[in-house]
Amino acid sequence: MKNIVITLALILSANFLLAQPAGFWGPRPETVQVWPDGAPNAFAYDEAADPQGDKYKDAILEIYPARNPNGYCVLLCPGGGYAVLSMGHEGRDMKDWFNARGFTFALLQYRMPRGHHDVPLSDVQQSMRILHSREDLGIKNVGVMGFSAGGHLASTAATHYVDEATRPDFQILVYPVITMERPYTHEGSRFGLLGAEPSEELVQLYCNHKQVTSDTPAAFILAASDDWLVPVKNSLMYYEALIENKVSATMHIYPTGGHGFGWGDNYIYKSEWASELERWFNTVIFK
Secondary structure, three states, X not given: OHHHHHHHHHHHHHHHHHHOOOOOOOOOOEEEEOOOOOOOOOOOOOXXXXXXXXXXXXXXXXXXXXXXXXXXXXXXXXOOOOXXXXXXXXXXXXXXXXXXXXXXXXXXXXXXXXXXXXXXXXXXXXXXXXXXXXXXXXXXXXXEEEEOHHHHHHHHHHHXXXXXXXXXXXXXXXXXXXXXXXXXXXXXXXXXXXXXXXXHHHHHHOOHHHOOOOXXXXXXXXXXXXXOOOOOHHHHHHHHHHHHOOOOEEEEEXXXXXXXXXXXXXXXXXXXXXXXXXHHHHHHHOO
16 A cells, blocks of 8 residues: 555656646746846836837846756847837747757847937847856857847847947847838838937948948848838848858748748748758857
């Protein structure tokens, strides 16, 4: 009888352990304030004119450690036209895919600029400093990833870094906004980042294909030919600038998908681009 009880206890214990979430015994997710003492470039939101402004007044970093870290971290910037943030299919939905491959996954809720162009970039750069400091997570390399306007922010981080701590080790851009020049820019992103009447100098500064140098990090670019919101010309211009500067660049443009497909399971080419992204890491970044 005693042996039967012990056996049942062992079975119940095993079932309990198997039923626990992935982080039960492993490293747990964290939520970190990017500017705990207040951002140096904070500004007051006009709640009457911008009722959603208060939602994005603080920069928040979600960190999802890998159980078996490979030394790499992906800092993801969701899209949303520099007005809102698509935190699901352009954000958290990718954490399991990256964690399963050993990546620490970090999701940035960056502040909406409302015409204060330096705000999102400062949030990304400070987040990179935070991630580089996390030796306890085994992070040695940090790259940036972004969708749509988040792709513009990621490419800004890749071309406007100020030191080694803020230079990404790689960049992944999915249907990115790249230029602020008409007619190929996304008007909503331009307005959100630069305001209604930006100077020509400011427009040129955030045309990121014009900021590429030979030191720009390697890039993986993904888009759809029938993108109705952000012309695929954005991706093409950035790719050409990378090649002209002899920067490693990989680009996949699928015939359909439009804009905003993200990590959605209903996207017909999801398995293809996921496989190509993994191949890129294995053949370009990990080498």
